[in-house]
Structures are given as structure tokens and as C-alpha cells.
Amino acid sequence: MGLVEAPGWKLVYAHCSGCHGLELVTAQQGDRAFWTAAIRRMQASENLWQFEARVEDQLLTYLSRHYGVPPFAGRRAPLPASLRPSTVGRED
Numbered sequence: 001m002g003l004v005e006a007p008g009w010k011l012v013y014a015h016c017s018g019c020h021g022l023e024l025v026t027a028q029q030g031d032r033a034f035w036t037a038a039i040r041r042m043q044a045s046e047n048l049w050q051f052e053a054r055v056e057d058q059l060l061t062y063l064s065r066h067y068g069v070p071p072f073a074g075r076r077a078p079l080p081a082s083l084r085p086s087t088v089g090r091e092d
């Protein structure tokens with residue numbers, strides 16, 4: 001079935017698999033704003049129904065948590081002071 005099994009997956013299964021495959025969902029990664037925009041676009045032009053606020057909140061929480069943006073990993077933690085080159089050239 002392909003969805004991460006965590007709270008909310010049944011709602012996503014129920015509401016998001018009727019028109020297209022769930023691969024279309026699970027292939028995406030985005031934050032809450034991305035998923036909100038996807039839902040609004042489908043509601044505006046693809047006949048996606050409206051959700052109760054509580055249901056929409058659960059859908060968005062599930063999607064942004066399990067199909068969200070991975071944490072930024074581009075930079076390592078700073079070196080400990082003992083490994084920094086600040087001692088180079090120091091007159092001891």
C-alpha cells in the first residue's frame with residue numbers, strides 16, 4: 001500500500017487514493033504549506049472535496065511529518081576549540 005503506517009495513514013488512504021495512486025502522494029516531499037497548496041489546487045480544479053478542519057489538520061500533519069522536507073544536513077557541527085586552527089602561528 002506504500003504509506004508509512006503512523007497515525008493519520010488511514011485518513012490519507014481514504015481521502016487520497018480515490019483519483020490517483022498513492023505513489024503520486026508518496027513521491028512528494030513538502031512542508032505543511034506545500035501539502036496545503038496541493039490540496040487547495042485539487043479542490044479548485046480536480047473536484048477534491050472539502051475537509052472538516054480537524055480532518056484536514058490530521059491529513060496535513062501526517063503528510064508533512066512523513067512526506068516532509070528532510071532536516072537540513074548541509075553543514076556539520078562546529079569543531080571543538082581544540083581542533084580549530086586558531087592556534088596556528090601562535091607564539092608559544
Ligand code: HEC
Pocket residue numbers: 012015016017018019020024025028038039041042046047048049059063
Ligand atoms: C477528486 C480527485 C482527487 C483526490 C481525492 C485527490 N487528488 Fe491528488 N490529484 C488529482 C488530480 C486530477 C491530480 C493531477 C494528476 C495528474 O496531473 O496526472 C492530482 C495530483 C496530485 C499530486 C501531484 C502533484 C501535483 O500537485 O500535481 C499530489 C501530490 C496529490 N495529488 C496529492 C493528493 C493528496 C495528498 C490527496 C488527499 C488529501 C489527494 N491528492 C486526493 C485528484 C485528486
